[in-house]
Amino acid sequence: MITYVGTANPGFSPYAMEELRRRIRGTKVSGLAPGETFSFTSGDHDPEALLTELRRKEPIFLRHLFPVEAENELTGSPEQTDELLQAYAATLGNRAQGKKIAIQVRKEQNSPFPYTSAEGRDVIAPVIKELGGEVVAREADWIVSVYATKKKLYLGCSLPRDNLSDWPGGAVRFRKDEGLISRAAFKLLEAERAFNLPLDRFSNALDLGAAPGGWTSVLLERGLKVTAVDPAEMDPSLELHPSLRHIRRNAADVSFAPGTFDLMVCDMSWDPHHTARIVSELAHVLSAGATGIITLKLMYRKPFQSIQDLMEDYSHEFDIRKVKQLFHNREEVTMWVKRK
Ligand SMILES: C[S@@+](CC[C@H](N)C(=O)[O-])C[C@H]1O[C@@H](n2cnc3c(N)ncnc32)[C@H](O)[C@@H]1O
Numbered sequence: 001m002i003t004y005v006g007t008a009n010p011g012f013s014p015y016a017m018e019e020l021r022r023r024i025r026g027t028k029v030s031g032l033a034p035g036e037t038f039s040f041t042s043g044d045h046d047p048e049a050l051l052t053e054l055r056r057k058e059p060i061f062l063r064h065l066f067p068v069e070a071e072n073e074l075t076g077s078p079e080q081t082d083e084l085l086q087a088y089a090a091t092l093g094n095r096a097q098g099k100k101i102a103i104q105v106r107k108e109q110n111s112p113f114p115y116t117s118a119e120g121r122d123v124i125a126p127v128i129k130e131l132g133g134e135v136v137a138r139e140a141d142w143i144v145s146v147y148a149t150k151k152k153l154y155l156g157c158s159l160p161r162d163n164l165s166d167w168p169g170g171a172v173r174f175r176k177d178e179g180l181i182s183r184a185a186f187k188l189l190e191a192e193r194a195f196n197l198p199l200d201r202f203s204n205a206l207d208l209g210a211a212p213g214g215w216t217s218v219l220l221e222r223g224l225k226v227t228a229v230d231p232a233e234m235d236p237s238l239e240l241h242p243s244l245r246h247i248r249r250n251a252a253d254v255s256f257a258p259g260t261f262d263l264m265v266c267d268m269s270w271d272p273h274h275t276a277r278i279v280s281e282l283a284h285v286l287s288a289g290a291t292g293i294i295t296l297k298l299m300y301r302k303p304f305q306s307i308q309d310l311m312e313d314y315s316h317e318f319d320i321r322k323v324k325q326l327f328h329n330r331e332e333v334t335m336w337v338k339r340k
Pocket residue numbers: 181182184185208209210211212213214215216229230231232249250251252267268269270
């Protein structure tokens with residue numbers, strides 16, 4: 001049986017833990033940092049088969065995991081910490097030789113772990129190099145994960161794909177480009193990666209609830225024609241863009257010719273069931289097989305029930321491909337659908 005450290009968005013670990021309890025027979029789940037990290041075991045499952053299954057159908061709220069290969073009490077003294085980190089790294093042996101290794105160090109608030117992430121990495125890096133490995137930040141063959149709680153140090157090594165995300169704790173970072181219109185843009189950029197949906201594959205997009213234009217600006221940058229629907233104003237830098245048409249109306253009051261768009265995105269801040277009704281009524285303006293990326297607001301504090309009800313609402317017009325709470329989602333999750 002293997003123990004893993006799991007991470008969810010702040011406040012959502014109870015739901016991630018509940019999902020795993022439902023999925024993994026015999027698992028033991030226990031909280032680490034309140035609301036965010038926890039440990040769980042592979043229970044009655046073969047660990048290899050479990051990871052394949054979790055990759056095949058990703059849990060909604062589990063953002064990241066890594067297997068624990070060493071677990072030690074932490075005193076906080078730099079000498080003891082160095083010893084623990086380096087002794088673990090030395091056990092990697094053949095796994096490091098000739099391989100690219102990313103070292104990801106995280107710590108819980110108030111942990112006595114005496115280093116920053118970069119300093120922790122610098123303690124481990126020489127051992128990896130001695131074993132014949134190359135320390136990299138991205139595109140690694142293996143990821144060495146270090147997680148320090150108030151009392152313990154958890155260490156493990158895994159293939160990036162088995163962690164569900166190759167970012168430390170699944171915290172996907174984008175460069176904060178100059179002139180970014182809204183932080184909401186990160187949600188679409190993250191969805192593009194998480195769902196493996198290169199946006200430049202599409203040509204004509206409908207953006208519902210588009211203002212001030214973060215998602216629209218991403219789509220325009222990818223070369224798409226965009227019809228943005230929102231009663232609110234778009235950022236002035238977008239209004240004159242030749243590929244943008246802004247319709248200043250409620251999305252319930254617009255209509256287009258059938259099959260006009262091959263992509264619909266929707267980040268409308270409204271009751272999620274109303275949003276589902278509006279989006280479903282507009283389904284015919286999408287071509288058959290068109291893609292949709294929709295944020296589902298979790299307004300009623302019962303995420304599983306809300307998500308299930310909303311999936312039911314959307315399933316009349318759409319095939320639901322995936323629902324995931326992305327790192328950039330707050331009280332919401334993101335859904336990827338295809339028009340039936
Ligand atoms: C979270 S903001 C969208 C942010 C946008 N995705 C971005 O990247 O800048 C939500 C928007 O939904 C719009 N909205 C809410 N209800 C709407 C409706 N019924 N029809 C159209 N837009 C709506 C609001 O005016 C608001 O601008």
